Amino acid sequence: MLRTVLAGLKARPLRLLLSAVAVTLGVTFVAGSFVLTDAVGAGLREAVAYQTRGVDASIRAKRGADLDDTTLAAVRRVPGVAAAEGRATVGSPVLGPDGRPRDAAATASSTDERLRPYDLADGRFPAAAGEVAMEKNSVEGFALGGPVTVLDETGGRHTLTLVGTFSRPGDAGLGGATLVVPPETLRQLALKAMFGEIVVRASPDADKAQLVADLKKTPGVSVSTGKEAAAQLLRETAPNTAGLAKFFTAFAVLAMVVAAMVITNSFTILVAQRSRELALLRCVGAGKRQIFGSVLIEAAVVGAIASAAGLFGGLGVAAALQAVAGQETVYLPLTTRTVVAALAIGILVTALAASIPAWSATRVAPIEALRTPTEAKRAGRLRAVFAMILLAAGVGSGVVALQSTVEDGAALAMVAMVALLGATLAAGPLVAGPVVRVLGSLVPGQPADLAALNADRNPKRTAASAAALTIGLAVVALATTVAAGVEAGRSQGLDEQLAADFTVTSAVSSRPLPATLADTLAAVPGVTATATRRSFSGDLGEYGTFQLTAVSGDLLRPTVLSGSLGRLGPGQIAIGKELADQTGLAVGDTVRSLRVVAVYDSVDAPGVDLGFALVDLAEQGKLAMNGESYDGSVLVKAADPGQVRSSLEQALSGTPIAKLSSLQELKEEAAEPLRATLNLLWALTALAVLIAFAGIANTLSLSVLERTRESALLRALGVTRGGLGAALTTESVFVAVLGAACGLFVGIASAWLITEVASSGGEPIVFAPPWGRLGVLVAAALVAAPLAALVPARRSGRAPVAAGLAAD
Numbered sequence: 001m002l003r004t005v006l007a008g009l010k011a012r013p014l015r016l017l018l019s020a021v022a023v024t025l026g027v028t029f030v031a032g033s034f035v036l037t038d039a040v041g042a043g044l045r046e047a048v049a050y051q052t053r054g055v056d057a058s059i060r061a062k063r064g065a066d067l068d069d070t071t072l073a074a075v076r077r078v079p080g081v082a083a084a085e086g087r088a089t090v091g092s093p094v095l096g097p098d099g100r101p102r103d104a105a106a107t108a109s110s111t112d113e114r115l116r117p118y119d120l121a122d123g124r125f126p127a128a129a130g131e132v133a134m135e136k137n138s139v140e141g142f143a144l145g146g147p148v149t150v151l152d153e154t155g156g157r158h159t160l161t162l163v164g165t166f167s168r169p170g171d172a173g174l175g176g177a178t179l180v181v182p183p184e185t186l187r188q189l190a191l192k193a194m195f196g197e198i199v200v201r202a203s204p205d206a207d208k209a210q211l212v213a214d215l216k217k218t219p220g221v222s223v224s225t226g227k228e229a230a231a232q233l234l235r236e237t238a239p240n241t242a243g244l245a246k247f248f249t250a251f252a253v254l255a256m257v258v259a260a261m262v263i264t265n266s267f268t269i270l271v272a273q274r275s276r277e278l279a280l281l282r283c284v285g286a287g288k289r290q291i292f293g294s295v296l297i298e299a300a301v302v303g304a305i306a307s308a309a310g311l312f313g314g315l316g317v318a319a320a321l322q323a324v325a326g327q328e329t330v331y332l333p334l335t336t337r338t339v340v341a342a343l344a345i346g347i348l349v350t351a352l353a354a355s356i357p358a359w360s361a362t363r364v365a366p367i368e369a370l371r372t373p374t375e376a377k378r379a380g381r382l383r384a385v386f387a388m389i390l391l392a393a394g395v396g397s398g399v400v401a402l403q404s405t406v407e408d409g410a411a412l413a414m415v416a417m418v419a420l421l422g423a424t425l426a427a428g429p430l431v432a433g434p435v436v437r438v439l440g441s442l443v444p445g446q447p448a449d450l451a452a453l454n455a456d457r458n459p460k461r462t463a464a465s466a467a468a469l470t471i472g473l474a475v476v477a478l479a480t481t482v483a484a485g486v487e488a489g490r491s492q493g494l495d496e497q498l499a500a501d502f503t504v505t506s507a508v509s510s511r512p513l514p515a516t517l518a519d520t521l522a523a524v525p526g527v528t529a530t531a532t533r534r535s536f537s538g539d540l541g542e543y544g545t546f547q548l549t550a551v552s553g554d555l556l557r558p559t560v561l562s563g564s565l566g567r568l569g570p571g572q573i574a575i576g577k578e579l580a581d582q583t584g585l586a587v588g589d590t591v592r593s594l595r596v597v598a599v600y601d602s603v604d605a606p607g608v609d610l611g612f613a614l615v616d617l618a619e620q621g622k623l624a625m626n627g628e629s630y631d632g633s634v635l636v637k638a639a640d641p642g643q644v645r646s647s648l649e650q651a652l653s654g655t656p657i658a659k660l661s662s663l664q665e666l667k668e669e670a671a672e673p674l675r676a677t678l679n680l681l682w683a684l685t686a687l688a689v690l691i692a693f694a695g696i697a698n699t700l701s702l703s704v705l706e707r708t709r710e711s712a713l714l715r716a717l718g719v720t721r722g723g724l725g726a727a728l729t730t731e732s733v734f735v736a737v738l739g740a741a742c743g744l745f746v747g748i749a750s751a752w753l754i755t756e757v758a759s760s761g762g763e764p765i766v767f768a769p770p771w772g773r774l775g776v777l778v779a780a781a782l783v784a785a786p787l788a789a790l791v792p793a794r795r796s797g798r799a800p801v802a803a804g805l806a807a808d
Helices: 002-011 013-052 069-076 183-189 208-215 226-237 239-273 275-283 288-324 336-363 381-402 406-426 428-442 446-457 459-497 517-522 577-583 617-623 641-651 663-706 708-716 721-759 771-788 790-796 801-806
Strands: 057-061 081-087 089-091 105-108 119-123 131-135 147-151 157-167 179-181 197-202 221-225 502-506 527-539 545-551 559-563 572-576 594-601 613-616 631-638 658-662
Touching: 013 226, 013 288, 013 336, 057 069, 057 208, 057 226, 069 081, 069 197, 081 105, 105 183, 131 147, 157 183, 179 183, 197 208, 208 221, 221 226, 239 336, 239 459, 275 288, 288 336, 381 406, 381 428, 381 721, 406 428, 406 459, 406 721, 428 446, 428 459, 428 721, 446 459, 446 721, 459 559, 459 663, 459 721, 459 771, 502 641, 502 663, 517 527, 517 631, 517 641, 527 617, 545 617, 572 577, 577 594, 613 617, 631 641, 641 658, 658 663, 663 721, 663 771, 663 790, 721 771, 721 790, 771 790
Parallel strands: 105 179, 131 157, 545 613, 572 594
Antiparallel strands: 057 197, 057 221, 081 197, 089 105, 119 157, 131 179, 147 157, 502 631, 502 658, 527 545, 527 631, 559 594, 572 613
């Protein structure tokens, strides 16, 4: 049997190569996911290595103590210290070329080159007061030798000269500075800047263990070695990698599920085409186990070769995604885990997917397989019953999910989605025939008639070809619709909650806006109303300390869940839903002599965060734990926002820390992280859809070989080569339409259910399918379908008519 298997592999390289494409793409996704996950870790380790390079000891302040120049001087006097530097980072917004503040931070330049946690990219590092170097990625709009205006903690302007740019590995969650300035300049930006860390480089002849022990004698500090500091920094920033690993792993599973369906369909066709050969082997003495084993060996060989190709493809995908994300340094770590996992998963999935058709091959009696092939069996009642059971389970889970809590409802919604997807896939062979017949009747011409007949001849195969596309598009439609719902919910929430056209916030987190700014803006022509909002830590007595918000005016209008909320007055408080759930407070209750007048729900956005409760601005002094507000904004209502904006910017020119944002800009800022995640999701899911189209091309290619005599007979009856190719292309489009329709149905229905469940918990999400994006998705699928059929269509009419009629 081994010789027979090897001979079969040699005789059918093209058919098996087509089947290997799906395995290769699936393993590419798996390997790419592993490599990307490891790349994040590699980038993180390199960033940590930069942050701690040259550091033999790291010194931090104990609780209640500070690191200042006195501590630094004491450290430098310890024997064995070759160099010691204090690291301090202060918020220092930069005024862009447009005059608007950009978020930035500054740190003092390193006097010791070996302790420098960055590399020079262009120019030089600052050496004298009034000079600055900027991180290469944030230098857009500035030129070497030109001025850079930096704001200090009081909002004062400092004009510095840009003398260089520097680079470092992606911060990978480390944060850090975008500006490097001399120590004396840093003191001008923040008079009371304390060191967050003092780093020490030991002398070449010093005993590092003894040095650490001597440094620990310094009062008020804790000391760790450079390796310990790097390990601690890595532990603090590593949790993000775990979440990303789960994200990529989920899509790797999706890709392998799609690939498994394509492989199963491909081997089903291959086994059907070889039925006479396998029957002959049975007749000459081959047992069922041998037949089963021969098919699995073929699958294992195909899986091994395809998995090896997919492994290298995964490296390419990982490199491409990092490049698309704008990452300067591309990391491609190839670990033993990645190699073993990719090869093992590829081979195992291929073997398991091929086991179903291999088992089917052993059930056919030799004498039956030697007879003339008959039409494929239609889907039976058992399939219909199974589909109805899954549909009932999905609908039932959905109904229960709508009546459950958010946590239980989310789990039940996922069960409903899986059941609905299973019902759709199970019912595929039942609906494939009627659907393609309807499509054939709608499209005029002989190619459409032939395509409908070919697709209807074997509805199981047609449904199986469309199933992989159904899964891919269902995931894309679900994610796109939910993301659009979240974006629309936040946008709608801001429209309902914020009765202002602009917000003004402070670009320096430690510096509040001037108390008179609201009055200044109210005097601007065209401004109809202004309001002040301040966040502070408030004491609610027996209930504890919470983040509260003090407001003036009535430009903030959160969604009221109970009670009534107009303009808050003295002695009144409105509490958020979360605070009500935590404390049990309700409308009519009293807290710190304030009467609860409403319970509200809110949408968080920059400049309009409502915190746990709302009070009148006059009540802030009674409740505040200290006299300071750590966040604040001014809300502005205008008669004509477009015309008033320039006047507002002119009025704010004397307050450089003031950052003006329109309502639309707030919406864009809130939606940006969501869109970035959605773009990554589309990029990853695109590979699963690509696998699905490879499956369609594979099925059509194998069916061309299966219909050799039929195609030759049609050619003899007058059908041209172009006509045969058009029929095959139309069949591919019919399959794509079937898969896209089923995928959209499952994805949109699941998105609606998730939307309803999430909305019951107060999540700002609405059901608003992005028909434009979904239309582009369907259009792309319909354009890709003819491309998938291009090679099979060309092959369909290449065989000579006489040779085709003589084919077995």
